[in-house]
Amino acid sequence: MIETKINQDASPQRLLCASRRAVLVALVVATLGAKLQGSEKNTVVFTDVTVYVGNGDVIEHGVVVVRDGRIAQVGANLATPSGATVIELAGGSLTPGLIDANAAVEPTDRMMVDRRSPRQVVADLFHGAHVGHRGGVVGCCGSRCPRQLQHASGKKCPLCGFPEVRPGMAVGVRRSPMSVENSSEVIPQTRVLDSVNLGSADFERLLEGGVTTVFVAPDAGAVISSQGAIVRTGGRRGDRIVRESGAVMATMGTEPSRGGFGNNLPIGQFVNFYNRRPTTRMGVAWVFRKALYDTARFEKGEVVYGADVPSKPAMRVLRRVLAGDVALRIQARMQHDILSSIRLAGEFGLKFTLVEATEAHRCLQELKETGTPVIYGPIYIDAPGTRRFTAEVERARLHTLRALLSAGVPTALTAHELRDEDGLARQAMYAKRFGVSLADVTRCVTQTPARLLGLADEIGLVSKGKRADLVLWNGEPFGGVSRPVVVMVGGEVVLDRRKG
Numbered sequence: 001m002i003e004t005k006i007n008q009d010a011s012p013q014r015l016l017c018a019s020r021r022a023v024l025v026a027l028v029v030a031t032l033g034a035k036l037q038g039s040e041k042n043t044v045v046f047t048d049v050t051v052y053v054g055n056g057d058v059i060e061h062g063v064v065v066v067r068d069g070r071i072a073q074v075g076a077n078l079a080t081p082s083g084a085t086v087i088e089l090a091g092g093s094l095t096p097g098l099i100d101a102n103a104a105v106e107p108t109d110r111m112m113v114d115r116r117s118p119r120q121v122v123a124d125l126f127h128g129a130h131v132g133h134r135g136g137v138v139g140c141c142g143s144r145c146p147r148q149l150q151h152a153s154g155k156k157c158p159l160c161g162f163p164e165v166r167p168g169m170a171v172g173v174r175r176s177p178m179s180v181e182n183s184s185e186v187i188p189q190t191r192v193l194d195s196v197n198l199g200s201a202d203f204e205r206l207l208e209g210g211v212t213t214v215f216v217a218p219d220a221g222a223v224i225s226s227q228g229a230i231v232r233t234g235g236r237r238g239d240r241i242v243r244e245s246g247a248v249m250a251t252m253g254t255e256p257s258r259g260g261f262g263n264n265l266p267i268g269q270f271v272n273f274y275n276r277r278p279t280t281r282m283g284v285a286w287v288f289r290k291a292l293y294d295t296a297r298f299e300k301g302e303v304v305y306g307a308d309v310p311s312k313p314a315m316r317v318l319r320r321v322l323a324g325d326v327a328l329r330i331q332a333r334m335q336h337d338i339l340s341s342i343r344l345a346g347e348f349g350l351k352f353t354l355v356e357a358t359e360a361h362r363c364l365q366e367l368k369e370t371g372t373p374v375i376y377g378p379i380y381i382d383a384p385g386t387r388r389f390t391a392e393v394e395r396a397r398l399h400t401l402r403a404l405l406s407a408g409v410p411t412a413l414t415a416h417e418l419r420d421e422d423g424l425a426r427q428a429m430y431a432k433r434f435g436v437s438l439a440d441v442t443r444c445v446t447q448t449p450a451r452l453l454g455l456a457d458e459i460g461l462v463s464k465g466k467r468a469d470l471v472l473w474n475g476e477p478f479g480g481v482s483r484p485v486v487v488m489v490g491g492e493v494v495l496d497r498r499k500g
Contacts, residue, residue, distance in 0.1 A: 043067045043084035044491065046470070050093040052477055054446040054461040056439040064094060066468040069491030074462055087472065087486060089498065095442060095477050096462055097212025097469030097489065098424050101449035102329075102355050102375045104417035105216045105231075106202050185223040185256060185277065186291045188248040188321070189313035192218045193229035198240055202419075206233045207495055209423040210471040210484035215246065215453055217355075217416075220255035220331050223278070223287040224248065227317070227326070230453055232469075234487070234494040242455070247327035248317065249355065252337040252344075254390050256284050277308060285340055292348050295319055322348060329375075333358035333392040342370055353452060356416075358393055361400045364407040373452055376401050377414040378422065379430045385417055401444070402435040412449040413441070428478040442477060467491075 044066040051062030051074065063078035064071060080086060181187045196216055206214065212233055218226035230243040257279050278284045287308055294304045295318040310318065320326040330341040330352050338354060342363075345352050354360070354374045360367060367374065378384070379401065383393040397403075404411040413431060415424040424445055431441045450460025458467050471477075472486035487495035 042069075042491070043072075043081055044468075044488070044493070045080050045084045045086050046094055046472060047080060047086055047088045049089065049472065050476075051462055052093060052095045052438075052442050053463060054096045054442060056443060058439075062094065064462060064470070066470070066488070066491050069468055071462065071464055071466050071468050074464055087493075089472055089474065089485060091475060092485065093473045093475065093477055094462060095210075095471050095473065096446040096460055096466075097471055097487070098210045098445045099213045099412075099449040099453070099455075099460065100206070100211050100414050100416075100424050100445075101215045101412045101452050102217045102377075102414040102416055103206070103211075103214035104219065105196060105206075105214060106200060180218050180221045180225050182221065184311065184314070185287050185308060186310040186314050186318075187222050187226060188224050188317040188326075189311065190226040191229065191245050192216050192226045193231075193241070193244050196229065196231065198231070198237060203233045205419045206423075207487055207489075208484065209419065209425050210473075210487060211424050212469040212471070212487065212489050213242070213450075213453075213455070213459060215449075217329075218249055220249075220251040220253070222251070223256045223284055224250045224291055224314075224318070228329075230455070232489055235489040235492055239490065246453075247329045247353070248321055249329040249331060250288055252284060252288075252330060252332040252341050253281070253334065253392055255331075255386070256287075281337070281340070285344060288344060289347070291315075291318060292322060295322060322350070324351070328352040329355050331355040333387075333390075334395075335359040335362040337392075338363050339366060342366055342372065346370070355414075357400070357404075358396050359400075360409075361397050361403045362395070364403060364409065367404075367409050368407050373410040373412075374404055375412045375414050375449070375452065376404060377427055378416050378418050379413075379427055379434075380422075384422070398430070398434045401431050405436065405440055405444075410448060410452070411444060412452055413444040425478055425482075425484070429480065432478055438476070438478070 046062075046064040046066075049062050049064070051059040051064060053059065053074075059074065059076050061076050063073070063075060063080070065073035065078065065081065065084070180192075181190050193216065214231055214233060216229045216231055218228060225248070227245040227248050229241065230246055232240040232242060234240075257277075278287050290306070290308065291310045291314070294306075294310055295315040298304050298312075298315050299319055317326060321328050328345070328350055330345070332338045332341045332354060333356050338357065338360065341352065341354065352372065354367070354372050357374045357376050360374055360376060366372075379398060380396070381398075382388070383396065387393045401411060401413060413424070413427055415422065415427045418427070428441045428445050431444070432438060436444070447456070447460040450456045450458070459469050460466075462470065468488055468491040470486075470488040471484045472488075473479075473482050474485045475482040483497075484495065485497045486493060
């Protein structure tokens, strides 16, 4: 009730003005009250949790207030706003949403399953439908390459000797050999986002693992590949694309010469359209170097000639790479490929981010001296995916992440194509087991990748003003039995396992 004192001797005009003022004040107060009440409806509070901020700080008995999609308050033993939605979990802990800065995302879900009945499997075996792991058709193991699969049944295929796959298993993303354009070795004008299906079940699997933001990376099928994209794994469809085109990825290693679909080395056969260059490491370096020199000549108005001249659209993007307007990534696993990447980047005055970096422990000094950041991973004992068919994983070490951090190299951790029991949360658990502190490993999957992606102002920390991408765990983060229970993206709860 708003009371207004009015002079009894006032004129009718003054009385009318006073009445109007009273009505206006009442409307303003009512509007403010409605807004305050509405904001309470949009407020979510995580109470009595251990908050791992992401920069190494830990808040015991923490309270995090989320309002309108942003973190409004963070602290210990804070009062809970009345009318807010409260989320609590005994013994729970809270971290920023995990960020995979080099994720392989499938446009469709390619879970490795064999849906045939055992009788059909036997029938196919005796009728010649099975082909060994180097063959071309799907056999009883459910894949062209059963050695890439984990198994739970313990049974082995009687022909190839590799484990069979129990229906419903899913251990990772099976990369298609046609994930990138194969018409040229230099394709930075293409965008990986154009092949991403935001409705893919793969994003659901990432969310279930606590991953809220990913850099969708192109594969290594070209010397200079596509532009990646930054995407949120959940939330409103219209808000999920953070950056349509980002860093361009190049590759130093064997994959550009062997990874293309239908492309073969010109050995023991006639040379034709499907024989692609380069065929050696020196050829890969030559294509990379020539593309950048051709771009520089093209910008000066000079004639560009010779084999493998980049297209004009490609050179327009490479011009921006040379100018530093578009970031460059280079995937390199072996020591000499890493050193070649550093040398080639130095030749053009380029800064780049090193990806995978399997043998980074052998060139720590060079990485530190050049200030080269690293997106390391995945961590494994048996190499997954196409890596196992190269010699690039023979010197993998389980302590490499610890060595990089100890050397002061800015390093993020990635699971790349791995999911579920080998996903990013489990990668962090492996890192802990091999000598990385919980504070450092949390930083490697939150704050550091946010910085590398240029999103440090938005995400990566549990702090006031940041976007509310949060994960509530049922114990200490990245523990052997810990898992995400509640996942929030932009203030919206997109996963809630508390009732199940």
